[in-house]
Amino acid sequence: MAERKDSESRKLLKRLRDTLAAPGDGQARLDQIAHHIADSMATEVCSVYLFRDPQTLELCASEGLRPEAVHHTRLRLGEGLVGRVARSGQPVMTANAPAEKGFRYMPETGEERYCSFLGVPIQRVGERLGVLVVQSRDEREFTDDEVYGLEVVAMVLAEMAELGAFLGNGDALSKAHRAPVLMRGATGQEGAAEGRVWLHEPRVVITNPVGDDPVREKARLEEGVAQLRAQIDALLDQSDIGEGDHNEVLETFRMFTRSKSWMRRMSEDIERGLSAEAAVEKEQSTARARLESVADPYLRDRLHDLDDLSNRLLRILTGQGRDTGAQMPANPILVARNIGPAELLEYGRKLRGVVLEEGSVGSHAAIVARSLAIPLVIHASRITREALNGDPILVDGDTGIVHLRPEDSVAAAFRDKLAMQEAASTRYASLRDLPAEALCGTRIELYMNAGLMADLPSLKGSGAEGVGLFRTELQFLTRTRVPRRTELAGLYSRVIDNALGRPVVFRTLDIGSDKVLPYMKPQDEPNPAMGWRAIRVGLDKRGVLGMQLQALIRAAVDRPLQVMFPFVADPTEFVAARAMLMSYLEREAAMGRPLPTDVRVGAMIETPSIAFAPRSFFEACDFVSIGGNDLKQFFFAADRENERVRRRYDTMNTSFLSLIEQIISRCADAGTQLSFCGEDAGRPVEAVTLAALGIRRLSMRPASIGPVKNVIRQIDLAAVRTAMDLARERGEPSLRPAVTGVLNEALRLSQ
Known part of the structure; x- marks a missing residue:
């Protein structure tokens, strides 16, 4: 019996393939397919619903329902039994559809004559395209074998849609890859x-979803899996992978490739008429639909593992590699x-x-x-x-x-x-060699942020006066192993050379949180942004920080060196890190090595706690830089990776600017140089506000220097400060309207 059904399944798939190859438009093909499926399943009705938009399904073809309902009957996602299939990505089956909870009667279709209902999703690797439905007059119980067979057919329909088989005049028949x-x-x-x-x-495109010879397709599948296993074994044998997360992922891959149930399910799909690659993709789509609704983060991670593994196997079977x-x-x-x-x-x-x-x-x-x-x-x-x-x-x-x-x-x-x-860029280029001097005579130093050697040509072209922040972690993030001290020293030396005498502030490794080194096992932390990161990692892993400090000292021989420690939340962290730097300077001197001509040591203020540190902290720092991105997220308790909350909180908030003003005052009392580094420094309104508060050095991406300089040169910072003070006296929660008003008036008068 099973063999007969399998034979019927293969016959149906071959008929669908022949329909795909036949001349005609998309609607004709879809109508013919509905007829073939109804005939093969021995049902009076077969209907194809496709997504018109992400929330709406449209009846696009039907054998058995009234023809005038096609392209007129629509359902919202989750509406009726069809909408339930679309929302859940799982089959829905009932012997008495009108009595089923959530059933929606659509009189224009004439479906009141039909009792039994079986709907399966038309989906391709997590992409839900529509719903395939069969119905009968009698109260029929569809077997598990029939449900499975219809899922195989739906998968082939998804592949046919990917190949453009259903291009037509109706919106829902338009191929997804053609519309805006x-x-x-x-x-x-x-x-x-x-x-x-x-x-x-x-993306892998399966051009042969139907297989004629199950024996040959199974052999192709087994050969592909063998190649996949060999690839994974070779990756595990590589000496530079090391221990930790990479090995765990690859071991998971190895386990999947030796799963008997995985191979059995794909073999069963081939028996029903799928090609080897179509069987792999059907299993991938089914697993995706099952795991996407799981709340457990571990199981959801396995979804990504299975996706990666399936894609590797599909590329082997189809020959569609990255190249x-x-x-x-x-x-x-x-x-x-x-x-x-x-x-x-x-x-x-x-x-x-x-x-x-x-x-x-x-x-x-x-x-x-x-x-x-x-x-x-x-x-x-x-x-x-x-x-x-x-x-x-x-x-x-x-x-x-x-x-x-x-x-x-x-x-x-x-x-x-x-x-x-482009016109604005041309205008800004004319300001390149001019100072960022306001109408009131106040001069603001504009520095750039960098992290690659490729950034350094922007130093001269942007008009930056130096590098206010060189991110050293990129040299660690882009390697599969810890870089050697000599490599780092050579890189840092070239950075100083390419700065052409302009100052460069090197920030030591800011890793952890969302910046995990490829060769460093991620920490299982509930809130990584507030966990083991930056200077905390450096002080615990002194070998890495020490190597970096030695490389910086040797790179800056006979030249000035500026080093900044990130994410200092307590003065003792800065004291410990500074002591490490000084000990390496003494060690280099004891070995008779040449030293930098001058060494300045600073800290980043990225947590509110350090703004309230004792005066001795500010006096111990040669300079301080406000890390605006992190400081703002911790001040407002708003994760900057969370789109729901991060945009709620504004740098121009009166409370936040009061904190900035306090830091400015504390640095002024201690005689410590202060700068502001972050995205806000490169936004003209925010930059003018920070300058009006008293910050005289801003560090930003190179492309922002022109726009910021252009605005500063047209504004009186004293007038901005007056407007800000008046707004605060009125109790306004944000100073943005006040500052924007002054800027707009100044720019109007300058035109």
Whole structure:
């Protein structure tokens, strides 16, 4: 009996394949497919519902329901039994549909004659495309075998949709990869760019979902799995992988590849008529639907493991590796689920922008994107599923919006924005060699942030007076092993050389939280941002911090050296770190090695606690830099990776600026140099506010120096301060309206 059903399943899939190959438009194919499925399943009705938009399903073809209902009957996600299938991603079966809770009667379809109902999702690797339904007049109980068989058919329909089989006149029949798509993500790095999609991991397209010879397809599957096992074993044998997280992931992969139940389920799918690669993808889609609803974070991590493993196997079976032979477009926008810093650096400045499904504002990718001065949008849901290589794409890093395959009117408006930005850049370039001096005569020093050698050419071109923050962790994040001291010394020396006499402030390793070294096992911490990170790691792992301090000393021979310790929350941490630096200086001197001509040691204020430190702390620091990004998140108790809360809290908040003003006062009393480093330093309104409060040095990304300098040169800081004081006297919770009003009036008068 099972063999007969399997044979019927293969016959149906072959008929579907022949329908796919036959001439005709998408609607005709879909109508024919509905007829074949109803005939094979011995049901009076077969209907295909496809998503018109993420919340709406449309009846796009039916055998048995009234023809006039096609393209007119629509359901919201979760509405009726069909909507329940779409929402859950799981089959729904009942012998008496009208009596089922949640049933929605649609009189235009004529379905009141049918009792039994079986609906399965049409989905492809987590992407839900629609619902496939069969119905009968009698109160029929569908067998598990029939449910499974219909799921196999639905999977083939999903692959046919991917291949464009259902292109038609109806909106819901339009191929997903042809229509314009607007995606709202989050800003990872500001800026705007127009280009063409370049997929970091091109999606595998299965061109042969139906297999004619089960024996041959099983042999292909077994051969592919054997190659996959060999690949994983080779990775585990590599000497530079080391212990920890990498090994755990690979061991998990190895366990999956030896799972008998995994192989058995894929073999059963092949028996029903799927090709080897289609069987792999069906198992991947089924597991995804099952695990996506699980709350347990460990099990959800296994979903990513299974995805990665399945994709590796699919690339082996289809031959569609990362190197597909496609040519990178002249203006590439990189699209990926996520990407590591080393991989992003390999692309370098060829990229016009980056769009990620995952990522965070403090991630490795965001740090590299800032260094490369390219716009980055994160949390762009479904972008890797929607985009194809070469698709036109617009990336607005200022708003976190992505336009994929934009309409002409949208593209034209976006190009106007780019043209305005280009005109502004030309205007800012004329200010490059002029000081950032306000109308009242106050001069503000504008420094740039950096983290790569590639950043240093921006030092002269941007008009920066120096490097206020050189992030040293990127050299650690982009390697699979700890860099050697000689490598670091050579790199730091080249950084100083390329600064051409301008000052460079080196921040020691700021790792932990979301910046985990590839060769360092992540810590299981409930709140990593407030956990074992930055100077805390350095003082506990003194070998790494000591090696870095020695490298900095040797790099700055016969030149001044400025070292800054990050995330100092208690004065004793700074005292201990400074003592380490001084001990290495003494050791180098005792060995007869040449030393820097001058050494200045500073700290970053990133926690409110250090703002209230004793005067002796400020006196011990040669300089202090406010790390605005972290200080703001801890002041407001608002995680800057959490989109729900991070935008609620503004730098211009009166309470936060009072804290900044207190730090300014404490540094002035101790005679300690103060700067402000962070995203807010590069925003004109915030920069003017900080300058009006008394901060005389701001450090920002190179592209922000021009806009900030342009505004400062047109404003009277005394007038800004007066407006701020009056707003505070009135009890206003934010000083943004007051400062913006003064700026707008000043800019109006200067035009």
